[in-house]
């Protein structure tokens with residue numbers, strides 16, 4: 373077993389979000405006024421309003437599948453073709469099989485109402501991803 377750690381930093385661009393069917397962030401007291409958490413740019417802010425957010429998401433995956441059928445590491449190593457076969461040092465079937473992966477994502481964001489019709493937003497996320505193979 374070998375453990376890999378991959379870190380990635382994603383920076384989003386600034387977007388002016390004159391959304392097509394916007395809801396204002398603070399018009400109503402009901403949760404149904406917003407899209408589910410994780411859906412970005414579903415609303416806009418009035419001029420001068422600021423919103424800062426932090427989100428954390430953990431995703432845990434285990435095992436391998438082809439469609440709905442589970443695949444064992446032995447099946448993968450003996451039957452799944454290596455798309456790089458034919459290049460130097462590449463075997464005909466896969467030799468490294470992921471077993472499980474846990475991904476933690478931290479995401480911070482900020483929205484600023486430039487006018488009542490235009491909202492600017494920025495976000496950044498980190499993706500430290502340990503894999504077990």
Ligand SMILES: [Cu+2]
Nearest residue numbers: 397415423483
């Ligand atoms: Cu907002």
